[in-house]
């Protein structure tokens with residue numbers, strides 16, 4: 001892979017990003033490496049000076065390590081003797097130049113993108129389950145949990161971000177294409193738009209699943225409007241837009257899709273009995289059928305004329321319980337159908353999908369049923385606890401939960417509200433405290449809980465909290481270990497401190513009984 005100075009110049013000018021340039025060599029000079037990390041620079045690299053924590057010394061290091069060109073929002077004396085592109089927006093410039101450097105790998109992939117406050121990972125894994133059959137394992141996945149760029153085990157690794165930095169995104173797409181992948185399913189976070197990680201990227205099919213208050217705070221979005229605005233950008237950049245008609249702010253979501261997409265390419269889905277306030281026509285419906293505590297069953301029906309051509313009507317079964325997962329699976333069926341899946345592949349692909357940390361369950365002899373779930377804001381906890389309350393017919397709900405530090409501050413009153421509404425016992429504990437004091441986070445949740453309704457204790461050591469919750473539970477009770485999912489770490493003061501996982505701890509406690 002390579003990129004010439006001339007190509008950089010053209011791309012930056014075309015997008016009105018170039019403020020000035022300093023060219024030391026022939027414009028045909030090619031850069032044969034690309035990075036934003038001085039520690040990774042190889043000879044003849046193009047280096048991006050970006051980020052809140054960028055220091056000019058990194059440019060010196062990059063130059064010493066062989067970078068010949070830098071891109072930045074301001075000129076740096078440290079870059080003397082290098083080619084320089086000074087741009088108005090480094091994140092946009094990096095996205096555009098990375099796409100070009102990696103030779104536009106998105107053009108060789110059918111790209112399915114999911115955004116939404118909740119359900120992205122689940123929908124993405126459901127879609128992968130189906131398309132692995134349809135494409136014979138030629139489907140890549142960029143999710144919060146895993147990045148899968150090929151069929152071999154060494155082509156699968158853990159993600160650090162839901163949506164990677166643009167340079168990494170296009171790099172991994174190129175790897176996927178070179179590994180023979182034909183399809184890509186990706187989760188797109190609101191941060192990805194805020195930070196221009198997906199600037200210039202168009203999706204074949206883009207999904208808007210839902211929106212609820214989250215990710216607002218000093219290191220995230222300034223307010224809800226900004227959060228919604230960023231999420232809507234996915235629809236503006238999708239060739240086909242699929243919207244969960246039951247989402248909050250439906251009017252704004254639908255309007256965003258229509259700004260760039262013909263209504264013929266916009267599809268809505270909803271539960272069988274859901275009526276959109278404006279009487280907009282629903283294209284796909286799903287209807288729950290009788291389920292047991294291990295499986296969900298539902299009927300999926302394309303109802304509009306334009307939806308019926310997809311021909312994936314049928315009865316579907318999931319190994320992942322939770323009525324919200326039927327909505328997520330509906331999205332996956334639509335995505336897979338647009339990618340060419342038929343009903344049989346879809347049924348076979350969905351039935352065995354399990355996602356680490358989503359509705360994992362464990363029966364503890366002599367005690368309650370344990371659920372480990374990644375629910376970590378008001379809405380996701382509410383749908384989870386409401387579902388368990390309904391399925392188990394008003395059991396005693398014992399919930400172990402904490403709220404992360406440095407972000408998502410609105411989750412704290414949200415947890416207090418949902419615990420008051422549904423739980424009988426709450427053990428407030430530690431969940432990625434970061435640079436905050438976990439005791440103080442727990443107290444912030446605790447102060448808004450109605451103590452007449454919920455028996456609350458603060459047990460900061462998460463393992464101890466889990467043990468106490470399980471040991472106090474009686475047969476018939478439900479113990480919910482919420483928020484961490486399958487995370488094998490606690491983020492403490494900038495360090496991912498190893499953590500055994502909620503499920504492993506629960507299993508260990510059960511084994512020791």
Ligand SMILES: CC(=O)N[C@H]1[C@@H](OP(=O)(O)OP(=O)(O)OC[C@H]2O[C@@H](n3ccc(=O)[nH]c3=O)[C@H](O)[C@@H]2O)O[C@H](CO)[C@@H](O)[C@@H]1O[C@H](C)C(=O)N[C@@H](C)C(=O)N[C@H](CCC(=O)O)C(=O)O
Pocket residue numbers: 036037038039050051052053054055058160161162163164165189190191192195215219220
């Ligand atoms: C706020 C945010 O988006 N920050 C991301 C961003 O950081 P940044 O651009 O500010 O870069 P930085 O970490 O300040 O580092 C400065 C630069 O110096 C470079 N450097 C550093 C050291 C050195 O020796 N040499 C060197 O060149 C670094 O490579 C970097 O380019 O780029 C980094 C990658 O280069 C990301 O790791 C980082 O994500 C942070 C850690 C993060 O946690 N982000 C969260 C909020 C996030 O994006 N979450 C969403 C999900 C939430 C949602 O649903 O909205 C996600 O998509 O994951």
Ligand SMILES: Nc1ncnc2c1ncn2[C@@H]1O[C@H](COP(=O)(O)OP(=O)(O)OP(=O)(O)O)[C@@H](O)[C@H]1O
Pocket residue numbers: 116117118119120121122123144162187209210324325327328357358359373374375376379380381383384
């Ligand atoms: N459609 C949905 N509506 C509400 N809650 C949901 C929905 N789907 C999943 N959840 C809840 O949210 C949790 C996280 O689900 P999932 O990982 O699929 O979402 P996500 O959008 O990827 O989340 P995040 O951005 O936090 O990583 C689940 O464990 C479940 O409790």
